[in-house]
Amino acid sequence: MPFTKVQELVYEMKVNEVMTRSVITVDARTPMSQLREVFRDKKISGTPVVQDGKLVGIISLEDFIKWLYGREQNSVIETKMTKEVETLYDDEPLVHAVSKFDRLGFGRFAVIERQTGRLVGVITKGDIIAGVLKKLEIDYHEEEIHRYRASHIFEDIVADRTTLVFEYDVIGQDFDRGGESSSRLKRTLKRLGLDPVTVRRVAIATYEAEMNLIVFTEGGKIVARVEPGRVTMEVDDSGPGIADVEKALQPGYSTAPQWVRDLGFGAGMGLNNIQKCADHMDIVSAPGKGTHLKISILTGDEREAGRDS
Amino acid sequence: MIFVRSLHPVSGEDVAEKMKLEQVRQILNAEVITGENLLSREATMGCGADLMSDVLAYGKPGSLLLTGLTNQQVVRTAEMADLVAICFVRGKRPDAETVKMAKSHGLPLLWTKVPMFESCGRLYKHGLVGVSEYGE
Numbered sequence: 001m002p003f004t005k006v007q008e009l010v011y012e013m014k015v016n017e018v019m020t021r022s023v024i025t026v027d028a029r030t031p032m033s034q035l036r037e038v039f040r041d042k043k044i045s046g047t048p049v050v051q052d053g054k055l056v057g058i059i060s061l062e063d064f065i066k067w068l069y070g071r072e073q074n075s076v077i078e079t080k081m082t083k084e085v086e087t088l089y090d091d092e093p094l095v096h097a098v099s100k101f102d103r104l105g106f107g108r109f110a111v112i113e114r115q116t117g118r119l120v121g122v123i124t125k126g127d128i129i130a131g132v133l134k135k136l137e138i139d140y141h142e143e144e145i146h147r148y149r150a151s152h153i154f155e156d157i158v159a160d161r162t163t164l165v166f167e168y169d170v171i172g173q174d175f176d177r178g179g180e181s182s183s184r185l186k187r188t189l190k191r192l193g194l195d196p197v198t199v200r201r202v203a204i205a206t207y208e209a210e211m212n213l214i215v216f217t218e219g220g221k222i223v224a225r226v227e228p229g230r231v232t233m234e235v236d237d238s239g240p241g242i243a244d245v246e247k248a249l250q251p252g253y254s255t256a257p258q259w260v261r262d263l264g265f266g267a268g269m270g271l272n273n274i275q276k277c278a279d280h281m282d283i284v285s286a287p288g289k290g291t292h293l294k295i296s297i298l299t300g301d302e303r304e305a306g307r308d309s
Numbered sequence: 310m311i312f313v314r315s316l317h318p319v320s321g322e323d324v325a326e327k328m329k330l331e332q333v334r335q336i337l338n339a340e341v342i343t344g345e346n347l348l349s350r351e352a353t354m355g356c357g358a359d360l361m362s363d364v365l366a367y368g369k370p371g372s373l374l375l376t377g378l379t380n381q382q383v384v385r386t387a388e389m390a391d392l393v394a395i396c397f398v399r400g401k402r403p404d405a406e407t408v409k410m411a412k413s414h415g416l417p418l419l420w421t422k423v424p425m426f427e428s429c430g431r432l433y434k435h436g437l438v439g440v441s442e443y444g445e
Contacts, residue, residue, distance in 0.1 A: 200389070264380070264382055269366060
Protein backbone atom coordinates (compact mmCIF):
# COMPACT_ATOMS: atom_id res chain seq x y z
CA MET A 1 0.00 0.00 0.00
CA PRO A 2 1.49 3.35 -0.93
CA PHE A 3 2.05 5.81 1.90
CA THR A 4 -0.07 8.92 1.99
CA LYS A 5 1.51 12.30 2.73
CA VAL A 6 0.03 12.26 6.23
CA GLN A 7 1.50 8.84 7.00
CA GLU A 8 4.87 10.04 5.81
CA LEU A 9 4.69 13.10 8.07
CA VAL A 10 3.76 11.04 11.09
CA TYR A 11 7.02 9.14 10.65
CA GLU A 12 9.10 12.19 9.76
CA MET A 13 7.93 14.69 12.36
CA LYS A 14 9.06 14.60 15.97
CA VAL A 15 7.03 15.05 19.14
CA ASN A 16 8.78 18.35 19.92
CA GLU A 17 7.56 19.85 16.65
CA VAL A 18 3.91 19.70 17.65
CA MET A 19 3.81 19.61 21.47
CA THR A 20 2.70 22.55 23.58
CA ARG A 21 5.73 24.11 25.22
CA SER A 22 4.04 26.45 27.67
CA VAL A 23 3.15 23.86 30.24
CA ILE A 24 0.76 24.54 33.04
CA THR A 25 1.65 22.32 35.99
CA VAL A 26 0.15 21.86 39.43
CA ASP A 27 1.94 20.98 42.63
CA ALA A 28 1.22 17.55 44.09
CA ARG A 29 0.13 19.11 47.38
CA THR A 30 -2.48 21.40 45.85
CA PRO A 31 -5.99 20.68 47.20
CA MET A 32 -8.36 19.04 44.69
CA SER A 33 -10.84 21.88 45.14
CA GLN A 34 -8.41 24.28 43.47
CA LEU A 35 -8.38 22.27 40.25
CA ARG A 36 -11.69 23.74 39.24
CA GLU A 37 -10.12 27.17 38.75
CA VAL A 38 -7.07 25.75 37.01
CA PHE A 39 -9.10 23.80 34.47
CA ARG A 40 -11.55 26.62 33.96
CA ASP A 41 -9.09 29.51 33.75
CA LYS A 42 -6.61 27.74 31.52
CA LYS A 43 -9.29 26.01 29.45
CA ILE A 44 -7.59 22.63 29.79
CA SER A 45 -8.88 19.22 30.76
CA GLY A 46 -5.78 17.79 32.37
CA THR A 47 -2.32 18.76 33.54
CA PRO A 48 0.99 17.26 34.73
CA VAL A 49 1.60 17.16 38.48
CA VAL A 50 5.06 18.06 39.79
CA GLN A 51 6.81 17.83 43.11
CA ASP A 52 10.13 19.58 43.67
CA GLY A 53 10.35 20.19 39.94
CA LYS A 54 9.93 16.53 39.05
CA LEU A 55 7.02 14.99 37.22
CA VAL A 56 5.11 12.70 39.60
CA GLY A 57 1.72 12.25 37.96
CA ILE A 58 -1.06 13.51 35.76
CA ILE A 59 -4.46 14.76 36.85
CA SER A 60 -7.41 15.02 34.49
CA LEU A 61 -10.90 16.44 34.47
CA GLU A 62 -12.13 12.86 34.74
CA ASP A 63 -10.17 12.37 37.99
CA PHE A 64 -11.65 15.61 39.25
CA ILE A 65 -15.22 14.54 38.43
CA LYS A 66 -14.66 11.17 40.13
CA TRP A 67 -13.47 12.99 43.21
CA LEU A 68 -16.49 15.31 43.14
CA TYR A 69 -18.86 12.38 42.64
CA GLY A 70 -17.34 10.53 45.59
CA ARG A 71 -18.19 13.49 47.86
CA GLU A 72 -14.99 12.95 49.75
CA GLN A 73 -13.15 15.32 52.01
CA ASN A 74 -10.94 17.84 50.30
CA SER A 75 -7.74 15.94 49.64
CA VAL A 76 -4.54 16.86 47.86
CA ILE A 77 -4.00 16.10 44.18
CA GLU A 78 -1.31 13.57 45.02
CA THR A 79 -3.89 11.09 46.30
CA LYS A 80 -6.19 11.27 43.27
CA MET A 81 -3.82 11.61 40.33
CA THR A 82 -2.68 8.91 37.94
CA LYS A 83 0.73 7.93 39.20
CA GLU A 84 2.00 5.63 36.49
CA VAL A 85 2.74 8.48 34.16
CA GLU A 86 3.19 7.44 30.57
CA THR A 87 5.57 9.85 28.94
CA LEU A 88 7.03 10.43 25.54
CA TYR A 89 10.51 11.63 24.67
CA ASP A 90 10.68 14.90 22.79
CA ASP A 91 12.70 13.40 19.94
CA GLU A 92 10.42 10.42 19.28
CA PRO A 93 8.63 10.28 15.94
CA LEU A 94 4.97 11.24 16.02
CA VAL A 95 4.00 7.71 15.04
CA HIS A 96 5.05 6.54 18.53
CA ALA A 97 2.75 9.12 20.07
CA VAL A 98 -0.11 8.07 17.81
CA SER A 99 0.24 4.41 18.75
CA LYS A 100 0.52 5.24 22.43
CA PHE A 101 -2.67 7.31 22.32
CA ASP A 102 -4.34 4.38 20.59
CA ARG A 103 -3.09 1.75 22.98
CA LEU A 104 -3.59 3.52 26.30
CA GLY A 105 -6.55 5.73 25.57
CA PHE A 106 -5.12 8.72 27.47
CA GLY A 107 -5.94 12.27 26.52
CA ARG A 108 -2.43 13.64 26.93
CA PHE A 109 1.16 12.69 27.57
CA ALA A 110 3.87 14.60 29.32
CA VAL A 111 6.93 15.07 27.12
CA ILE A 112 10.38 14.54 28.61
CA GLU A 113 13.72 15.62 27.25
CA ARG A 114 15.76 12.46 26.71
CA GLN A 115 19.11 13.69 28.05
CA THR A 116 17.98 15.65 31.07
CA GLY A 117 14.74 13.95 32.02
CA ARG A 118 13.17 17.41 32.28
CA LEU A 119 9.49 18.00 31.55
CA VAL A 120 9.52 20.06 28.37
CA GLY A 121 5.94 19.94 27.15
CA VAL A 122 2.61 18.24 26.83
CA ILE A 123 1.13 16.58 23.77
CA THR A 124 -2.52 15.90 22.97
CA LYS A 125 -4.20 14.35 19.92
CA GLY A 126 -5.23 17.87 18.98
CA ASP A 127 -1.57 18.98 18.94
CA ILE A 128 -0.74 16.17 16.54
CA ILE A 129 -3.56 17.03 14.18
CA ALA A 130 -2.75 20.76 14.28
CA GLY A 131 0.97 20.09 13.74
CA VAL A 132 0.45 17.79 10.78
CA LEU A 133 -2.07 20.15 9.18
CA LYS A 134 0.32 23.08 9.54
CA LYS A 135 3.13 21.08 7.97
CA LEU A 136 0.86 20.02 5.11
CA GLU A 137 -0.04 23.65 4.51
CA ILE A 138 3.62 24.72 4.46
CA ASP A 139 4.56 21.88 2.13
CA TYR A 140 1.68 22.74 -0.12
CA HIS A 141 2.78 26.36 -0.24
CA GLU A 142 6.33 25.39 -1.10
CA GLU A 143 5.05 23.07 -3.80
CA GLU A 144 3.03 25.92 -5.24
CA ILE A 145 6.08 28.15 -5.41
CA HIS A 146 7.95 25.30 -6.99
CA ARG A 147 5.34 24.87 -9.67
CA TYR A 148 5.65 28.50 -10.64
CA ARG A 149 9.37 28.39 -10.51
CA ALA A 150 10.85 29.41 -13.79
CA SER A 151 14.42 28.73 -12.78
CA HIS A 152 14.73 25.97 -15.37
CA ILE A 153 14.77 28.74 -17.95
CA PHE A 154 18.49 29.12 -17.32
CA GLU A 155 19.01 25.43 -18.09
CA ASP A 156 16.75 25.38 -21.14
CA ILE A 157 18.39 28.34 -22.82
CA VAL A 158 21.50 27.32 -24.70
CA ALA A 159 24.07 30.09 -24.50
CA ASP A 160 27.42 30.84 -22.93
CA ARG A 161 25.79 33.54 -20.82
CA THR A 162 22.12 34.31 -20.26
CA THR A 163 20.69 37.57 -18.99
CA LEU A 164 17.03 38.27 -18.35
CA VAL A 165 15.93 41.88 -18.46
CA PHE A 166 12.79 43.26 -16.83
CA GLU A 167 11.62 46.85 -17.26
CA TYR A 168 9.27 48.79 -15.04
CA ASP A 169 7.86 52.28 -15.59
CA VAL A 170 7.37 54.42 -12.51
CA ILE A 171 5.02 57.41 -12.50
CA GLY A 172 6.15 60.41 -10.48
CA GLN A 173 4.11 61.78 -7.54
CA ASP A 174 1.83 58.73 -7.60
CA PHE A 175 2.40 57.84 -3.97
CA ASP A 176 -0.46 55.35 -3.74
CA ARG A 177 1.12 53.14 -6.34
CA GLY A 178 4.55 53.47 -4.79
CA GLY A 179 6.19 50.09 -4.52
CA GLU A 180 4.15 48.46 -7.26
CA SER A 181 7.16 47.98 -9.52
CA SER A 182 9.29 46.63 -6.68
CA SER A 183 6.47 44.28 -5.74
CA ARG A 184 6.25 42.95 -9.30
CA LEU A 185 10.01 42.55 -9.52
CA LYS A 186 10.09 40.72 -6.20
CA ARG A 187 7.41 38.29 -7.36
CA THR A 188 9.31 37.68 -10.59
CA LEU A 189 12.58 36.92 -8.83
CA LYS A 190 10.83 34.54 -6.44
CA ARG A 191 9.44 32.64 -9.40
CA LEU A 192 12.89 32.47 -10.93
CA GLY A 193 13.93 30.63 -7.81
CA LEU A 194 16.48 33.15 -6.52
CA ASP A 195 17.47 32.68 -2.89
CA PRO A 196 15.28 34.57 -0.37
CA VAL A 197 18.13 36.71 1.00
CA THR A 198 18.94 38.04 -2.46
CA VAL A 199 15.28 38.57 -3.30
CA ARG A 200 14.78 40.58 -0.10
CA ARG A 201 17.83 42.76 -0.76
CA VAL A 202 16.75 43.48 -4.31
CA ALA A 203 13.20 44.23 -3.15
CA ILE A 204 14.27 46.69 -0.45
CA ALA A 205 16.84 48.47 -2.63
CA THR A 206 14.41 48.74 -5.54
CA TYR A 207 11.62 49.94 -3.29
CA GLU A 208 13.73 52.78 -1.87
CA ALA A 209 14.83 53.73 -5.40
CA GLU A 210 11.25 53.60 -6.62
CA MET A 211 10.10 55.85 -3.77
CA ASN A 212 12.83 58.33 -4.73
CA LEU A 213 11.51 58.41 -8.30
CA ILE A 214 7.98 59.01 -7.05
CA VAL A 215 8.83 61.66 -4.48
CA PHE A 216 11.46 63.70 -6.34
CA THR A 217 10.93 63.21 -10.08
CA GLU A 218 8.32 63.19 -12.81
CA GLY A 219 8.85 59.47 -13.05
CA GLY A 220 11.39 57.13 -14.53
CA LYS A 221 12.36 53.63 -15.36
CA ILE A 222 13.73 50.65 -13.47
CA VAL A 223 15.60 48.05 -15.49
CA ALA A 224 16.52 44.86 -13.69
CA ARG A 225 19.01 42.41 -15.17
CA VAL A 226 19.16 38.89 -13.83
CA GLU A 227 22.14 36.76 -14.72
CA PRO A 228 23.65 33.80 -12.96
CA GLY A 229 25.38 35.09 -9.84
CA ARG A 230 23.98 38.62 -9.75
CA VAL A 231 21.05 40.98 -10.14
CA THR A 232 21.64 44.52 -11.39
CA MET A 233 19.12 47.34 -11.27
CA GLU A 234 19.49 50.56 -13.23
CA VAL A 235 17.17 53.35 -12.17
CA ASP A 236 16.91 56.37 -14.46
CA ASP A 237 14.97 59.60 -14.47
CA SER A 238 15.20 62.85 -16.38
CA GLY A 239 15.27 65.32 -13.53
CA PRO A 240 15.58 67.38 -11.44
CA GLY A 241 18.87 65.69 -10.48
CA ILE A 242 20.88 65.86 -7.27
CA ALA A 243 23.00 68.97 -6.66
CA ASP A 244 25.42 67.41 -4.19
CA VAL A 245 25.58 63.63 -4.47
CA GLU A 246 28.04 63.30 -1.61
CA LYS A 247 25.73 65.16 0.72
CA ALA A 248 22.73 63.12 -0.43
CA LEU A 249 24.57 59.97 0.59
CA GLN A 250 24.94 61.15 4.18
CA PRO A 251 22.52 59.39 6.51
CA GLY A 252 19.74 61.72 7.58
CA TYR A 253 20.31 64.30 4.85
CA SER A 254 17.03 64.93 3.08
CA THR A 255 15.34 67.48 0.88
CA ALA A 256 11.99 65.72 1.03
CA PRO A 257 8.90 67.85 1.65
CA GLN A 258 6.86 67.40 4.83
CA TRP A 259 4.06 65.43 3.18
CA VAL A 260 6.53 62.71 2.26
CA ARG A 261 7.87 62.57 5.81
CA ASP A 262 4.32 62.28 7.12
CA LEU A 263 3.96 59.15 5.03
CA GLY A 264 6.93 57.48 6.66
CA PHE A 265 9.63 58.25 4.11
CA GLY A 266 11.98 61.09 3.26
CA ALA A 267 14.13 60.88 6.37
CA GLY A 268 17.33 60.78 4.38
CA MET A 269 17.85 57.06 4.75
CA GLY A 270 16.89 55.88 1.27
CA LEU A 271 20.26 55.89 -0.46
CA ASN A 272 21.90 54.48 2.67
CA ASN A 273 19.43 51.64 2.72
CA ILE A 274 20.18 50.92 -0.92
CA GLN A 275 23.89 50.95 -0.19
CA LYS A 276 23.33 48.60 2.73
CA CYS A 277 21.53 46.07 0.53
CA ALA A 278 23.88 46.38 -2.42
CA ASP A 279 27.23 44.79 -3.12
CA HIS A 280 27.97 47.71 -5.38
CA MET A 281 26.25 51.03 -5.96
CA ASP A 282 26.94 53.83 -8.42
CA ILE A 283 25.17 57.14 -8.64
CA VAL A 284 25.64 59.77 -11.32
CA SER A 285 23.57 62.92 -11.23
CA ALA A 286 23.53 66.53 -12.39
CA PRO A 287 20.95 69.22 -11.62
CA GLY A 288 18.48 69.59 -14.46
CA LYS A 289 19.73 66.45 -16.15
CA GLY A 290 18.49 63.59 -14.06
CA THR A 291 19.92 60.75 -12.04
CA HIS A 292 21.37 57.40 -12.97
CA LEU A 293 21.57 54.85 -10.18
CA LYS A 294 23.13 51.43 -10.63
CA ILE A 295 22.76 48.78 -7.96
CA SER A 296 24.45 45.38 -8.08
CA ILE A 297 23.48 42.56 -5.75
CA LEU A 298 25.26 39.23 -5.78
CA THR A 299 23.22 36.05 -5.34
CA GLY A 300 23.84 33.54 -2.57
CA ASP A 301 26.82 31.58 -3.94
CA GLU A 302 28.65 34.59 -5.32
CA ARG A 303 28.17 36.51 -2.09
CA GLU A 304 29.79 33.69 -0.18
CA ALA A 305 32.76 33.80 -2.53
CA GLY A 306 33.54 37.37 -1.49
CA ARG A 307 31.91 40.77 -1.56
CA ASP A 308 33.34 43.48 -3.72
CA SER A 309 32.53 46.35 -1.41
CA MET B 310 -0.01 26.52 43.18
CA ILE B 311 -0.03 27.06 39.47
CA PHE B 312 3.03 27.57 37.36
CA VAL B 313 2.77 28.85 33.87
CA ARG B 314 6.17 28.32 32.47
CA SER B 315 7.55 29.03 29.11
CA LEU B 316 9.95 26.28 28.32
CA HIS B 317 11.83 28.03 25.56
CA PRO B 318 15.46 28.69 26.30
CA VAL B 319 15.85 32.41 26.84
CA SER B 320 19.61 32.80 26.90
CA GLY B 321 21.09 34.87 24.11
CA GLU B 322 22.58 32.23 21.84
CA ASP B 323 19.55 29.98 21.75
CA VAL B 324 16.44 30.15 19.67
CA ALA B 325 14.49 33.19 20.76
CA GLU B 326 10.92 33.11 21.96
CA LYS B 327 8.39 33.05 19.18
CA MET B 328 4.99 34.59 19.61
CA LYS B 329 1.85 33.53 17.83
CA LEU B 330 -0.27 36.36 16.40
CA GLU B 331 -3.13 35.03 18.50
CA GLN B 332 -1.04 35.80 21.60
CA VAL B 333 -0.27 39.27 20.26
CA ARG B 334 -3.98 39.83 19.78
CA GLN B 335 -4.70 38.88 23.38
CA ILE B 336 -1.82 40.80 24.95
CA LEU B 337 -2.67 44.02 23.09
CA ASN B 338 -6.41 43.49 23.25
CA ALA B 339 -6.27 43.93 19.51
CA GLU B 340 -8.83 43.35 16.79
CA VAL B 341 -8.08 41.58 13.56
CA ILE B 342 -8.68 43.63 10.42
CA THR B 343 -7.66 40.92 7.99
CA GLY B 344 -6.01 37.52 8.27
CA GLU B 345 -8.25 35.98 10.93
CA ASN B 346 -7.22 32.55 9.65
CA LEU B 347 -3.49 33.31 9.91
CA LEU B 348 -3.26 33.91 13.66
CA SER B 349 -1.26 30.74 14.24
CA ARG B 350 1.64 32.41 12.44
CA GLU B 351 4.58 33.22 14.64
CA ALA B 352 6.56 36.41 14.95
CA THR B 353 10.20 35.82 15.85
CA MET B 354 10.77 39.44 16.93
CA GLY B 355 9.10 42.80 17.19
CA CYS B 356 9.83 46.15 15.57
CA GLY B 357 8.13 49.45 16.42
CA ALA B 358 8.52 52.31 13.95
CA ASP B 359 6.73 55.09 12.11
CA LEU B 360 9.58 55.59 9.69
CA MET B 361 9.39 52.98 6.96
CA SER B 362 13.00 53.50 5.91
CA ASP B 363 14.03 52.37 9.38
CA VAL B 364 11.91 49.26 9.05
CA LEU B 365 13.52 48.53 5.69
CA ALA B 366 16.98 49.12 7.14
CA TYR B 367 16.70 47.32 10.46
CA GLY B 368 13.64 45.07 10.34
CA LYS B 369 14.42 41.43 9.81
CA PRO B 370 12.37 38.72 8.10
CA GLY B 371 9.86 37.27 10.53
CA SER B 372 9.32 40.53 12.44
CA LEU B 373 6.00 41.85 13.64
CA LEU B 374 5.70 45.57 12.86
CA LEU B 375 4.00 47.93 15.30
CA THR B 376 3.27 51.28 13.73
CA GLY B 377 1.07 54.35 13.93
CA LEU B 378 1.20 54.86 10.17
CA THR B 379 -1.72 53.47 8.20
CA ASN B 380 -1.01 54.13 4.53
CA GLN B 381 -0.41 51.60 1.78
CA GLN B 382 3.35 52.02 2.02
CA VAL B 383 3.28 50.27 5.38
CA VAL B 384 1.92 47.16 3.69
CA ARG B 385 4.42 47.53 0.84
CA THR B 386 7.23 47.82 3.36
CA ALA B 387 6.06 44.64 5.12
CA GLU B 388 5.94 42.88 1.78
CA MET B 389 9.45 43.95 0.74
CA ALA B 390 11.02 43.20 4.11
CA ASP B 391 9.28 39.81 4.58
CA LEU B 392 7.49 40.82 7.82
CA VAL B 393 4.88 38.44 9.28
CA ALA B 394 2.19 40.93 10.25
CA ILE B 395 1.38 44.55 11.08
CA CYS B 396 -0.32 45.82 14.21
CA PHE B 397 -1.54 49.42 14.08
CA VAL B 398 -1.25 51.09 17.46
CA ARG B 399 -3.02 53.93 19.32
CA GLY B 400 -6.37 53.20 17.68
CA LYS B 401 -5.43 53.97 14.09
CA ARG B 402 -7.09 52.05 11.30
CA PRO B 403 -6.01 51.76 7.67
CA ASP B 404 -8.27 52.60 4.72
CA ALA B 405 -9.99 50.04 2.51
CA GLU B 406 -7.30 50.09 -0.20
CA THR B 407 -4.58 49.30 2.30
CA VAL B 408 -6.60 46.44 3.76
CA LYS B 409 -7.26 45.10 0.27
CA MET B 410 -3.55 45.12 -0.53
CA ALA B 411 -2.69 43.31 2.70
CA LYS B 412 -5.37 40.73 2.03
CA SER B 413 -4.07 40.01 -1.45
CA HIS B 414 -0.58 39.43 -0.06
CA GLY B 415 -1.81 37.24 2.80
CA LEU B 416 -0.52 39.73 5.35
CA PRO B 417 -2.46 39.83 8.64
CA LEU B 418 -3.40 43.27 10.00
CA LEU B 419 -4.35 43.96 13.61
CA TRP B 420 -5.25 47.15 15.43
CA THR B 421 -5.12 48.10 19.07
CA LYS B 422 -6.01 51.18 21.08
CA VAL B 423 -2.87 50.71 23.17
CA PRO B 424 -0.23 53.39 22.38
CA MET B 425 3.10 52.55 20.77
CA PHE B 426 5.34 52.54 23.85
CA GLU B 427 2.96 50.41 25.87
CA SER B 428 2.32 48.00 22.98
CA CYS B 429 6.05 47.38 22.58
CA GLY B 430 6.50 47.10 26.34
CA ARG B 431 3.72 44.59 26.81
CA LEU B 432 4.96 42.31 24.02
CA TYR B 433 8.55 42.57 25.22
CA LYS B 434 7.47 41.70 28.72
CA HIS B 435 5.82 38.59 27.34
CA GLY B 436 9.06 37.47 25.76
CA LEU B 437 9.03 38.86 22.21
CA VAL B 438 12.58 40.04 21.50
CA GLY B 439 13.78 43.02 19.48
CA VAL B 440 15.65 42.90 16.18
CA SER B 441 19.04 43.62 17.76
CA GLU B 442 18.68 40.68 20.14
CA TYR B 443 17.74 38.21 17.48
CA GLY B 444 20.64 36.23 16.07
CA GLU B 445 21.14 35.87 12.33
